[in-house]
Amino acid sequence: MLTISKVSKSFPGVKALSNVQLEVKAGEIHALVGENGAGKSTLTRIIAGVHKPDEGTIEFDGEIVHWDSPAAAKAAGIHVIYQEFVLFPNLTVAENIFLGHERRGFLNGIDHGRTRQDALDLLNRLGVSIDPDALVSELSVADQQMVEIAKALVHKVKLLILDEPTAVIAGHEVELLFGRLRALRDDGVAIIYISHRLEEIFDLCDRVTVFKDGQFVATETLAEMTNDRLVSLMVGRDMSELFPPKSSAPGPVVLTATNISVKGRVHSASLELRAGEITALSGMVGAGRTELAMAIFGGLPMIGGQVAIGGETFTRMTPSLAIEKGIGLLTEDRKGQGLAMLTDVATNISASDLGSVSHKGWLNHGREKEIAVSEIANYRIACRGPQGAVLTMSGGNQQKVLVARWARTSKKVIIMDEPTRGVDVGAKAEIYRIMRDLADRGLAVLMISSEMPEVIGLADRVYVMREGVITAELRGDEIAENRIIQAATQKRAS
Amino acid sequence: MIATFTFLTKRRGGLLTVIALILVLTIFGVLVSETFGTASNALNILEQSTPLALVSLGQTLVIITGGIDLSVGSMISLASVLLSGITNGDPLMMVVALATIMGAGILVGLINAGASIYLRVHPLVVTLGMGAILQGLTLLYTQTPIGKMPKGFSQLAYGKVLGLPIGAVVTIAAFVLTAIFLRKVPLGRYIYATGDDATGAQLMGLPRHKVLFLAYGFCGLMASIAAIFLVARLGSGQPYTGQNFTLTSITPVVVGGTLLSGGRGGVMGTLMGVYMVSLLNNLLNFLSLSTHFQLIVQGLIVIIAVSVYVENKRKV
Amino acid sequence: MAHTEQMAPARDILRTYGIHIVLAALIGVTAILSPAFLSGNNISNMLLQAAPLGIVVIGQVLVILVRGLDLSVASVMATAAVVATTFSGQDSDAFPVFVVAMLIGLATGLVNGLLITKRNVSPFLVTLATMTLLQGMRFAYTQGAPSGNVPPIYRVLGSQTFYGVPYNLMILVVLATVFSVLLHKTTYGRQVYLTGGNPVMARLVGIHADRITIASYVISGGLAALAGLIYSGFVGIVDNWVGRGFELDSIVAAVMGGVALSGGRGTILGGLFGAAILVVVFNAVLMLGMPIEFQIIIKGIVIIAAAAIYVRRA
Amino acid sequence: QDADKTGYKGAPRTMLWSTSLATMMDTTQYKKDGPYTIGFSNASISNSWRVGMLASIQQAAHDNADQIKQLIITDANDDPAKQVSDVQDLISRGVDLLIVSAATAEALDAIVTQAYEQGIPVVLVDRRITSENFTTFITASDMVYGHMSAQWMVEKLGGKGNIVMLPGMAGVSVAVNRIAAAQEVFANYPDIKVLDMQYTDWSPAKGKQVMAALIQQYGDQIDGVWNDHGLQGSGAIEAMVEAGWTDLPPITCADLNGCVKLAVQNKQPAFNYDYPPAMGGVALEVGLDILAGKPVPHQYEMSVDVAITKGDETVSVKADKWVEDYARLDKPNDLILSTGIPDYDPTTFSVEYPQ
Ligand SMILES: Nc1ncnc2c1ncn2[C@@H]1O[C@H](COP(=O)(O)OP(=O)(O)OP(=O)(O)O)[C@@H](O)[C@H]1O
Ligand SMILES: Nc1ncnc2c1ncn2[C@@H]1O[C@H](COP(=O)(O)OP(=O)(O)OP(=O)(O)O)[C@@H](O)[C@H]1O
Ligand SMILES: [Mg+2]
Numbered sequence A: 001m002l003t004i005s006k007v008s009k010s011f012p013g014v015k016a017l018s019n020v021q022l023e024v025k026a027g028e029i030h031a032l033v034g035e036n037g038a039g040k041s042t043l044t045r046i047i048a049g050v051h052k053p054d055e056g057t058i059e060f061d062g063e064i065v066h067w068d069s070p071a072a073a074k075a076a077g078i079h080v081i082y083q084e085f086v087l088f089p090n091l092t093v094a095e096n097i098f099l100g101h102e103r104r105g106f107l108n109g110i111d112h113g114r115t116r117q118d119a120l121d122l123l124n125r126l127g128v129s130i131d132p133d134a135l136v137s138e139l140s141v142a143d144q145q146m147v148e149i150a151k152a153l154v155h156k157v158k159l160l161i162l163d164e165p166t167a168v169i170a171g172h173e174v175e176l177l178f179g180r181l182r183a184l185r186d187d188g189v190a191i192i193y194i195s196h197r198l199e200e201i202f203d204l205c206d207r208v209t210v211f212k213d214g215q216f217v218a219t220e221t222l223a224e225m226t227n228d229r230l231v232s233l234m235v236g237r238d239m240s241e242l243f244p245p246k247s248s249a250p251g252p253v254v255l256t257a258t259n260i261s262v263k264g265r266v267h268s269a270s271l272e273l274r275a276g277e278i279t280a281l282s283g284m285v286g287a288g289r290t291e292l293a294m295a296i297f298g299g300l301p302m303i304g305g306q307v308a309i310g311g312e313t314f315t316r317m318t319p320s321l322a323i324e325k326g327i328g329l330l331t332e333d334r335k336g337q338g339l340a341m342l343t344d345v346a347t348n349i350s351a352s353d354l355g356s357v358s359h360k361g362w363l364n365h366g367r368e369k370e371i372a373v374s375e376i377a378n379y380r381i382a383c384r385g386p387q388g389a390v391l392t393m394s395g396g397n398q399q400k401v402l403v404a405r406w407a408r409t410s411k412k413v414i415i416m417d418e419p420t421r422g423v424d425v426g427a428k429a430e431i432y433r434i435m436r437d438l439a440d441r442g443l444a445v446l447m448i449s450s451e452m453p454e455v456i457g458l459a460d461r462v463y464v465m466r467e468g469v470i471t472a473e474l475r476g477d478e479i480a481e482n483r484i485i486q487a488a489t490q491k492r493a494s
Numbered sequence B: 001m002i003a004t005f006t007f008l009t010k011r012r013g014g015l016l017t018v019i020a021l022i023l024v025l026t027i028f029g030v031l032v033s034e035t036f037g038t039a040s041n042a043l044n045i046l047e048q049s050t051p052l053a054l055v056s057l058g059q060t061l062v063i064i065t066g067g068i069d070l071s072v073g074s075m076i077s078l079a080s081v082l083l084s085g086i087t088n089g090d091p092l093m094m095v096v097a098l099a100t101i102m103g104a105g106i107l108v109g110l111i112n113a114g115a116s117i118y119l120r121v122h123p124l125v126v127t128l129g130m131g132a133i134l135q136g137l138t139l140l141y142t143q144t145p146i147g148k149m150p151k152g153f154s155q156l157a158y159g160k161v162l163g164l165p166i167g168a169v170v171t172i173a174a175f176v177l178t179a180i181f182l183r184k185v186p187l188g189r190y191i192y193a194t195g196d197d198a199t200g201a202q203l204m205g206l207p208r209h210k211v212l213f214l215a216y217g218f219c220g221l222m223a224s225i226a227a228i229f230l231v232a233r234l235g236s237g238q239p240y241t242g243q244n245f246t247l248t249s250i251t252p253v254v255v256g257g258t259l260l261s262g263g264r265g266g267v268m269g270t271l272m273g274v275y276m277v278s279l280l281n282n283l284l285n286f287l288s289l290s291t292h293f294q295l296i297v298q299g300l301i302v303i304i305a306v307s308v309y310v311e312n313k314r315k316v
Numbered sequence C: 001m002a003h004t005e006q007m008a009p010a011r012d013i014l015r016t017y018g019i020h021i022v023l024a025a026l027i028g029v030t031a032i033l034s035p036a037f038l039s040g041n042n043i044s045n046m047l048l049q050a051a052p053l054g055i056v057v058i059g060q061v062l063v064i065l066v067r068g069l070d071l072s073v074a075s076v077m078a079t080a081a082v083v084a085t086t087f088s089g090q091d092s093d094a095f096p097v098f099v100v101a102m103l104i105g106l107a108t109g110l111v112n113g114l115l116i117t118k119r120n121v122s123p124f125l126v127t128l129a130t131m132t133l134l135q136g137m138r139f140a141y142t143q144g145a146p147s148g149n150v151p152p153i154y155r156v157l158g159s160q161t162f163y164g165v166p167y168n169l170m171i172l173v174v175l176a177t178v179f180s181v182l183l184h185k186t187t188y189g190r191q192v193y194l195t196g197g198n199p200v201m202a203r204l205v206g207i208h209a210d211r212i213t214i215a216s217y218v219i220s221g222g223l224a225a226l227a228g229l230i231y232s233g234f235v236g237i238v239d240n241w242v243g244r245g246f247e248l249d250s251i252v253a254a255v256m257g258g259v260a261l262s263g264g265r266g267t268i269l270g271g272l273f274g275a276a277i278l279v280v281v282f283n284a285v286l287m288l289g290m291p292i293e294f295q296i297i298i299k300g301i302v303i304i305a306a307a308a309i310y311v312r313r314a
Numbered sequence D: 001q002d003a004d005k006t007g008y009k010g011a012p013r014t015m016l017w018s019t020s021l022a023t024m025m026d027t028t029q030y031k032k033d034g035p036y037t038i039g040f041s042n043a044s045i046s047n048s049w050r051v052g053m054l055a056s057i058q059q060a061a062h063d064n065a066d067q068i069k070q071l072i073i074t075d076a077n078d079d080p081a082k083q084v085s086d087v088q089d090l091i092s093r094g095v096d097l098l099i100v101s102a103a104t105a106e107a108l109d110a111i112v113t114q115a116y117e118q119g120i121p122v123v124l125v126d127r128r129i130t131s132e133n134f135t136t137f138i139t140a141s142d143m144v145y146g147h148m149s150a151q152w153m154v155e156k157l158g159g160k161g162n163i164v165m166l167p168g169m170a171g172v173s174v175a176v177n178r179i180a181a182a183q184e185v186f187a188n189y190p191d192i193k194v195l196d197m198q199y200t201d202w203s204p205a206k207g208k209q210v211m212a213a214l215i216q217q218y219g220d221q222i223d224g225v226w227n228d229h230g231l232q233g234s235g236a237i238e239a240m241v242e243a244g245w246t247d248l249p250p251i252t253c254a255d256l257n258g259c260v261k262l263a264v265q266n267k268q269p270a271f272n273y274d275y276p277p278a279m280g281g282v283a284l285e286v287g288l289d290i291l292a293g294k295p296v297p298h299q300y301e302m303s304v305d306v307a308i309t310k311g312d313e314t315v316s317v318k319a320d321k322w323v324e325d326y327a328r329l330d331k332p333n334d335l336i337l338s339t340g341i342p343d344y345d346p347t348t349f350s351v352e353y354p355q
């Protein structure tokens, strides 16, 4: 169906791809894996006609093609779910789903009733309840991802590319998604599936192609492939243990949140965070974890409850106050809330702690640069250096910039909403290590995660949330998949 | 039911505010002056608002795409002098003239779109420059009021069909048609999508360029048509007729709830915005306030109109 | 991944030096066609005229950097100029005049800023409204005909030169330096760029984005008032329209100078080059004895052309 | 020659010199008992002259308060379209008399005609409409200004020299007419050369900027500076002074104190011919005559004084008064002269009249 050969692509200062190859058959789900910055998304964009390859050929459906625009690729039957969504915040969910494939009615005009109905069906089949008339801007990242996926199912395509579709969704949704993908495969659709969650790869895909540093490494059938082998192909070395050892003796309570409520989203949730401990906030997507975290940090107004830290209690929080008190928050929405996309790495790292790069209000550019350089080395961030624009970095590397920022800023508590979102295994291990280091340095770490393995593997203590209410607190051996799922899905037995 | 209500308040807050304001102003006017409430005055307002309404209609589409057109004023001036200049009293030439100015309007619009697409210059700058160029061309063509229209052409401004001023009928028709287009035709939705996220639209393979050409072309055309009604009302084209429309054409759009950042809004809000502004001007005359205070009141009302309605977005 | 250090393509060079190239070209061409253009007096004339616009541009740049726009500057200028004539017209009143004018400018900026941040009304509309508002108040106050004399000191600042160097230019240079330093060397400046770059993020990293935004409008208002005072001294006579056209000219200058209307990118120096282009064009067309219609057309073309050189990233 | 001149007191020259009989309008049909509701649709008060004109109307309304029930004043802010609406509004408010100072002749023609044909007496002031559909038109001629000022300058230069023309705004009738008339005169003198003509938007600042540039370009070649108004005139003089010029070339002024004042202070030969704002008051008084059924002339030309600096009268252009006496050195530059209101001061001026 698709044959890529000898494709290279350079951007100013970066060789993103150097003659890579990829061959995808109709009726197979083909995994594309590699570290952050390996060039996966770039290849995706080339296949989709966003970028033109510098060299090499793309053969699609039996003929050599040169897309001059995404429209052309789309017309030829290629649909892409991009790593950064393509959704229109001010259009409704239904409109977004059928954009470009409008449901026609009277006089061939748009039939909004049908659009709405079909959208509803589609979303139900994906097992999510999202109001088709809601504006996308009102949705959580998770729901936005589901809308993105729904878009891929409205019309018959020959090649479907999903770039890290499960980065922000979990459990139930993921299962339903896989179900649909398998169905599509069986109707002979070719699917390229990009993900950093290896278990998914083994679960879903038939063959896998590995990229590293913009170069082709191997294509193999997953049947005769082991996890470790795949990892070493990606990382180029054998991975040591993914998760660092858990903490033995948690320290004193540093932050207590009591009966926090957020309008319509969180209902008097209480939790306490201890120094030296990694606490996870788990639950189904949409449970309101982000809102709870935001409320504690002051990003969202809390309509009830209070936050106690450093001997003071607050009923009103603001981010500046929170930071001043030593709280940091790494948001789940990289693009919208995390980064100033057009400015450089150094600026983004120092943003939350200008004090550390200035004296009496005077910036010390030299110092700022040093810090950036060291952090770039620290987290192995692939970029053009401190002055490189964040916009053009790979998703995972952007994430690392944020981790670097907040690890420096947070003095007492660091809240990380989906910290390993879109991060490759190698980097994941690093980030886990860093989180553990932060804890060992005496910080309280709160991790919001939809990835069961990392919750179980990393957390010393787990709160489970469901529909805005905290339904369970698990520690030690209680931290097990079934217990979490149970608490996340069933009403609290009271 | 609830849904529709929240929909109205949440998404059409601008529209509601303006309608409310219109009611308030009307009631106020009727209280302070006996002649204000008369039908003839109401018809005056409808008729007077025609040119502004038409320009703002075009402006609305452009603004929804996330752009802005600051060349409409000069476009109107140019169209008006060309119309009466070419016609010069000859009904046959008038046909030629009408064709010319509509063509010119569309062409200018297309150039605006083209320049901002291919030169990648912000529309605000492109259209500002274009505005200067058009004003220059106008003065090049004539520096004095020029030509005249055939007898009875002023009927277009002062005549009535089914009791309503012709202009008002045309206006309402134009708005309704555009509204239907925006809602029922895919291209209409694409206008919103483009304004919402231009690069996204491109990734989705939506015809972004087509959308821009359409919006700006339409805006230019509307400017020319507005010029026709102005000439009908002023008897002849003049080198500066359009000047004031450049900025005034934007106010009703924004007052009507369309976001200058693009992607959200609608033409019906604009229509209400237009009526509110015209109503206000008319009312201020009845209050026999000096211009000074008229200006002050205008400024205040506009601010109130828009700041009453707070953008409803998830503020994180 | 392999980092290949390739040299920056021509486009980058244009993006960085475009404005200078355009300016140089303009000056070159005019100088050839009209020798008088580069005469010392004419140059100091141009500088004299450039200063008021330049001062307004500084404020405009600050506003645009935080994703805003200030259409009220011209109205503020005119109001300040009117204030200048409403006292005794003696130097003894120079200071009171300054205070009152400044207060008006800063207050306008504050109103703009508050409405834009707290009620999130679009800057375009807010500043358009305050523009109208001020005009009305000005008329109401002067009854449409400002009258009285400008304190001599302002006449000096606005129209005299010191060995060919206009005093108002010196003021501009000082202000430009101060604000450039603020923008590039202090945390305030950094907060301005971050706020413009991504307001939501700015708030979440503890920046008081609203305050920063408001500050920009307040500064813009203040500088406009100052420019108005200085401009009132350019000719002793003040009408209601001192600074007419500066609102759009200052925006155009900023954009030509590479300040992104989408916020977060651009420099004061760039904006000043933009202003220089406008002044040179105005003077050049006179020097070439061009008829009015061509003057306007040329201005339009230059605006688009100059801005076109800042091709945005794909 | 230097005997004091106190201004012209006689009957309107325009009438005396007019070769045709004045067409008088019979107004008996409009005769009705007061007090009257009078509507005045003003083009704008965007410059001091128009403010002066408005003031003189209000003054007249004050003086005739007994006959007036209400004087409604609308202001179009220089927007013809708005002015048409204003007139519509006035009509629908049933005024007994309509006074209009048109933003542009063409723009207001249709609507004013409509009012006139509805039987409302119409007095035009300052600017007329294209058709004859009005009762009377109060004016002072732009053509006269153009001819006189140009003729004076030519003779002052002995029929030989280079002139720069600094009109107001391209495409605005006042400027258009005055330029045309002046150019007509200059054209008759082969040795008179118009070096350049640049517009100044009637702004003192712009006038100064333009003149400064022209000085750089033409230097001493400039023998005379022709303005269509004093606003830019004053700026121009400043430019010349700042360029270090002594014995400044002859200049033409109008209406604005600043221009003549600067001319006197710098000993510059100057010609001044006002376009009297007092016509506003006259308009109202003539209007009252109409409502009283008295016949009025179809066109009423204000009589205007020619002012020239002492010793600068020319063969064909004589002074009614000396600029030295006319200029108010004690008053601010932007004072508008000849409003007919004694000691008129725009900022303090205010009168009671029926509103
Ligand atoms: N538009 C661009 N301009 C410059 N460099 C770019 C651009 N797009 C991508 N790159 C660079 O190309 C390299 C590959 O990026 P890409 O997004 O393809 O990686 P990826 O495999 O998708 O990583 P991740 O798993 O983190 O998404 C990165 O180093 C990135 O910085
Ligand atoms: N402003 C809003 N209006 C309506 N519904 C909303 C709004 N914000 C979020 N939601 C809904 O609330 C649910 C919670 O979203 P959110 O992502 O914040 O929860 P979460 O537990 O943080 O999920 P995640 O796994 O993404 O962190 C989503 O399903 C979304 O549909
Ligand atoms: Mg990627």
Ligand SMILES: [Mg+2]
Pocket: A140, A141, A289, A290, A291, A332, A417
């Ligand atoms: Mg979340």
